[in-house]
Amino acid sequence: MISNHFARRVQSTKSALCAKFKFEPLNSTTYIKNILKEVKAENYENKEICVNGWINQKPTKLKKDLFQTKIRDNNGSVLTVIGDKAQLKGIQVEDCLQIKGSLRLRSNKQFSAENLEDFEFKLSNLIILNKVDSPVPSYLSTLESPDLIQEQYRFLQLRSSKYANILQTRSKLKNLIRNYLENELNFTEVETPLLFKSTPEGAQEYLVQYEENVANKSNLYYALPQSPQQFKQMLMGSGVSKYYQFAKCFRNETLRKDRQPEFTQLDLEIAFGTGKEVMKVVGDVVNKSWRNYNGKAKPLYSIGLDGKLAVIENESSIKRFDYADVMTRFGSDKPDLRIPIKLINMKEFGAKAGLTNPIFSNFEIIHLPNMIKSEEEAVLLKKWVLNKEHYLDQSRKPIVHVMLKEDDVTFWNEAFAKIANIESPKLVTKSLNLKVGDVIIGSDRESDSFVFENPTPLGKIRNILYQSEEPFLNNYLKENFPKIDTDIVSWVVNFPLFSPKVNATNKRVLGYPNYDTGLVESTHHPFTMCHLAHLPLLAKQIENEVNLRELLFIKSQHYDLIINGIEVGGGSTRIHDYKLQSQIFAKFLKIDVEKQKELFGHLLTVFKMGCPPHSGFAIGWDRFLSIILNEKTIKEVIAFPKNNRGFDVLFGAPSKIEKGD
DSSP states (O other): OHHHHHHHHHHHHHHHHHHTTOOOOGGGSOOGGGGGGSOOTTTTTTOOEEEEEEEEEEEEEEETTEEEEEEEOTTOOEEEEEEOHHHHTTOOTTOEEEEEEEEEEOTTOOOOSSOGGGEEEEEEEEEEEEOOOSOOOGGGSOOSSGGGSOGGGHHHHTTSHHHHHHHHHHHHHHHHHHHIIIIITOOEEOOOOSOBOOOOSSSBOOEEESSSSTTOTTOOEEEOOSOSHHHHHHHHTTTOSEEEEEEEEEOBSOOOTTOOSEEEEEEEEEETOOHHHHHHHHHHHHHHHHHHHHTTTSOEEEEOTTSSEEEOOSGGGSEEEEHHHHHHHHSSSSOOTTOOOOOEEGGGGTEEEOSSOTTOOEEEEEEETTOOOSHHHHHHHHHHHTOGGGGTTOOOOOEEEEOOSHHHHHTGGGGGTTTEEESOHHHHHHHHTOOTTOEEEEEEEOOTTOOOSSSOHHHHHHHHGGGOOOHHHHHHHHHHSOOOSSEEEEEEEOOBSEEEEEOSSOOEETTEEOEEEEEEEESSOTTBOBOGGGHHHHHHHHHSOOOHHHHHHOBBSEEEEEETTEEEEEEEEBOOOHHHHHHHHHHTSOOOHHHHHHHHHHHHHHHHTTOOOEEEEEEEHHHHHHHHTTOSSGGGGSSSOOOTTSOBTTTTBSOOOOOOO
16 A cells, blocks of 8 residues: 555656646747737637746735736747636746646727737646746745846846846847848858967956966966957958957956956957957947847937037947047046036136146046035935045045125135145136135146046046936936936047056056056057058158157047947057067067067967958947947856856856866
8 A cells, every 4th residue: 555655656756747748839829919810709718829938916905706817928028818717826936837728808999910918828727847946035926126146046137127138139139230241241250279378468367377286387388368459450460351249358456337257348350450440340230130130119329520519320420539539628538428527727817736747737627516505415425426435446526615694705715725736716716706605626638648547536427417316406406417318429539549658557556547757558459550641750760769649649540439437339440561560579578579479479470461450340249239229237148147246156166176186
């Protein structure tokens, strides 16, 4: 008897397990969004429909023996399901099911092939493909707010409609761009290695040891590439006419909302190509992607010839800004053109800074008229603007002067006495019509011709003001400096070829960049070519003793694409001449000939052997998608991102490796 009971239990267990694998093949099931395409008004109640998915909502009682639940499919679409108690007994959120049944109209609704919400799904059969084996946390009772789900349940986030849409959009736009580049422009996709050599390209690298022995006595390592930069230049010397790939890149750097340890970039390079040609391709790629996802409802804008916003029709419609212009006007090389707040250069009023640091001789302000109504608001404003979280890079804070009484207006200049002399404070008071309730935020910066600190203190504040959650501040900005409610794209060009080199160990002194005397570094990367008009000046610096001021004046053929204050990508015309590249390494970047051979010998050899002129670009694909999809961080558009500390909580990476004997 006991043996018979045991046999029945074993058989029951086998049947339950077997049932998990007995279901209608996928090609005979229906995505929820397509259900109404398969039925007609005269037969919808008799048409059997099969759907696979997960329980989205715990069954609730409608009547004595009638229960309602919701099922969600792979696309994140949700369908209301009606069944009896026996059918839905024991069903819980995130159970994986296959259901069969038919549609019925809700009360007071008429048949329409447009709106599935007018229907309910009448359950006839239900197969449990996999039950949730452990209690699901209470906050997962619905995925309507998937952003709140903890990192270790990332796979549950991906089941929601939001993330299903993100993954599908990412795939579709990749396919769109591949077809455009290959079928219309004759680009060739080339995959480049992920195991590379260590080279100085800016950020710290991730290293992979060469030997199987954990001790790695040979001390040999691969480096994961920060970008395919050198590979694609090698391909140009290899006869590839137009190269592209969606490349994986790795950078071991401080993480922010728009950074991940590993990320994807759309990498492009054109042999015998100019910067103008590359910019056209990139601009059209961006515009095609934008229009494909947003359609006409949400076009991409730029600044027209008349200074007003205009929908971009093609790449030539995108406004070009000079680097020096954006740095002095907006305090950033990636200005958010939606923000109307202006920086006021006070040199026209005889103001001169440089009292704390002589290099930073310009004094500029942001004037916010009639802003503060009380001492409490003044405290809240300063608390937000001067919050230490905004200055984790040790950059200096601006001075915030709030005018709560008449003396604050009359003697406003005294608030800035430590950093600047103002010859005519009364003229400023009159010109700006300063009054009680006004706020002046001020700081020093470098001279107009040589602005390398990026962003400047006020360039940072321009953005910080709009990130606040303080109601009084948000209301003030909305009423007086409303942010433009459109997406704005621009080019930034004419970057300096070199920048003063910041000390690697002590990057800031009193909040100012700590430049190493007489030393420079490439503003972008060392393979960037200068403007041909500035080539004689570059040659002069190579042949003679370096004049730092002249050297920093030389402009590069580099170009960045900016959307809403975010750098979408950057590119340049490259150096393809061996002698010039070697001279730049040696004279300005202090890489001697032997070290050049060790680090870049492969590339220099290509330059010696008929490498053609070439130009290229890289679009930060994750960053671009986050803008298109209006997500605040690139983590939202990556299937399995790392957290802000670089950890993958879902998989438990990085993990310890046990050393062998």
